[in-house]
Amino acid sequence: GAVVSQHPSRVICKSGTSVKIECRSLDFQATTMFWYRQFPKKSLMLMATSNEGSKATYEQGVEKDKFLINHASLTLSTLTVTSAHPEDSSFYICSASLRLGQIKEQFFGPGTRLTVL
Amino acid sequence: DQQVKQNSPSLSVQEGRISILNCDYTNSMFDYFLWYKKYPAEGPTFLISISSIKDKNEDGRFTVFLNKSAKHLSLHIVPSQPGDSAVYFCAASLWRGTYKYIFGTGTRLKVLA
Numbered sequence: 001g002a003v004v005s006q007h008p009s010r011v012i013c014k015s016g017t018s019v020k021i022e023c024r025s026l027d028f029q030a031t032t033m034f035w036y037r038q039f040p041k042k043s044l045m046l047m048a049t050s051n052e053g054s055k056a057t058y059e060q061g062v063e064k065d066k067f068l069i070n071h072a073s074l075t076l077s078t079l080t081v082t083s084a085h086p087e088d089s090s091f092y093i094c095s096a097s098l099r100l101g102q103i104k105e106q107f108f109g110p111g112t113r114l115t116v117l
Numbered sequence: 118d119q120q121v122k123q124n125s126p127s128l129s130v131q132e133g134r135i136s137i138l139n140c141d142y143t144n145s146m147f148d149y150f151l152w153y154k155k156y157p158a159e160g161p162t163f164l165i166s167i168s169s170i171k172d173k174n175e176d177g178r179f180t181v182f183l184n185k186s187a188k189h190l191s192l193h194i195v196p197s198q199p200g201d202s203a204v205y206f207c208a209a210s211l212w213r214g215t216y217k218y219i220f221g222t223g224t225r226l227k228v229l230a
Contacts (some may be wrong), residue, residue, distance in 0.1 A: 004160075004161075007202055017195055032216065034218070036220075039164055041223075042222070042223075043206065043220045043221060043222045044161070044206065044220040046218070046219070048222075049217060053159075085224070091158065091164075092159070093160050095160075097216055104216045105163070105166075106164075106216070108153075108160035108161045108162075108163075109160050110159055110160045111158060111159060111160045113158060
């Protein structure tokens with residue numbers, strides 16, 4: 001149980017285009033999902049917290065107009081990288097939060113490798 | 118401001134020996150800590166966690182120790198196996214807060230056969 005999928009796993013796009021990444025919780029409902037970004041050999045940096053039915057909460061320094069997040073249902077959150085540029089190339093990972101007893105655990109997706117040419 | 122740090126970027130250990138990965142944090146409000154294993158181009162895989170009310174949690178070959186006064190936690194893997202070779206991240210969270218995870222910088226473990 002507690003499986004999270006991401007689609008696509010890998011995407012290459014031209015500079016200036018927009019790219020949408022989907023994050024799905026396959027066997028549970030997640031009121032909260034998180035989006036992370038990982039640069040090569042670096043830590044996972046939290047970008048935003050996505051809450052179902054409400055606006056996402058962005059971390060300091062993350063442009064909300066650049067990284068559009070939509071959490072339309074309890075099993076799906078999407079991250080759209082708008083007008084992508086080469087510096088947006090990165091590994092994007094989502095997680096979905098599930099309450100287990102008193103604790104809300106995060107379960108991570110397999111990640112999406114974005115390359116902007 | 119790196120609130121969670123792993124000061125050793127890499128570690129090599131002989132198969133069968135103990136691997137000790139360390140993690141330090143600065144925010145005394147963190148009350149839940151986790152360790153994740155990650156392979157390149159994959160999402161993190163949960164290993165083990167510990168709440169701040171405990172100082173030790175054990176699960177098979179993995180044991181996490183928490184020293185709150187020192188704001189330090191460590192992951193012990195014994196015996197180490199070649200399949201343990203990966204990047205290990207510690208993460209800290211506020212149990213009753215936003216449930217956000219703050220990840221450390223990672224330690225690359227290499228277990229030599």
